[in-house]
Amino acid sequence: MIDIGITKLAIIGGIALVVIGPEKLPGLAKTVGTLLGRARRYVADVKSEVNRSMELDEFKKMKDSVESAARDVENSIQTSTADFEKSWADATGLAAESHFTDASPVFPEYKHPKKKWRVKLGATPRWYKARTGTRTNAMSGAARVARYRPSKVS
Incomplete structure (x- = not known):
C-alpha cells in the first residue's frame, strides 16, 4: 500500500497552505472531510449489502x-401407510378399500325451513312503540325542523 508517514503529511500540508492559501484551506478541509465521510458510508453500505446477500444465499440453501427433508419424511409416511393398509387388508381378509380415497362427500338433501319470510313474526307491537316513544313513521330533517320550530314571538 501507500506508505504515508507524519513527515510526508506535514510536507503535503505545507504545500497545500502555500498553493491554496490560508483563507480557503479550512473550507477545503471541510469539503474533503465530507467527501471522505460519504465514501466511508458508501463502502459500509456496499459491505452490508454483500453480507445480506450472502446471508440470503445461506437461508435459501437451508430452506x-x-x-x-420434509419431502423425504412425507414419502416415507406415505409408503408406510400404504404398507400398513395392505397388511391390514391381508390380516382382516377385507377388500383393500382405502378410507383415504378421493370419493366425493355425500351431503344430505336440502329441506326448506318452511319459514314465512313475508310475515314479520318478531315485530314490535305498535302500542309498545307508542308507550316507549319509538318513532313509527320516518320523518325527513326538513319536516322535523318545520314541525318542531318554535313559534315566532313578536
Whole structure:
C-alpha cells in the first residue's frame, strides 16, 4: 500500500497552505472531510449489502435442505401407510378399500325451513312503540325542523 508517514503529511500540508492559501484551506478541509465521510458510508453500505446477500444465499440453501427433508419424511409416511393398509387388508381378509380415497362427500338433501319470510313474526307491537316513544313513521330533517320550530314571538 501507500506508505504515508507524519513527515510526508506535514510536507503535503505545507504545500497545500502555500498553493491554496490560508483563507480557503479550512473550507477545503471541510469539503474533503465530507467527501471522505460519504465514501466511508458508501463502502459500509456496499459491505452490508454483500453480507445480506450472502446471508440470503445461506437461508435459501437451508430452506432447500429443510424442504427436501420434509419431502423425504412425507414419502416415507406415505409408503408406510400404504404398507400398513395392505397388511391390514391381508390380516382382516377385507377388500383393500382405502378410507383415504378421493370419493366425493355425500351431503344430505336440502329441506326448506318452511319459514314465512313475508310475515314479520318478531315485530314490535305498535302500542309498545307508542308507550316507549319509538318513532313509527320516518320523518325527513326538513319536516322535523318545520314541525318542531318554535313559534315566532313578536
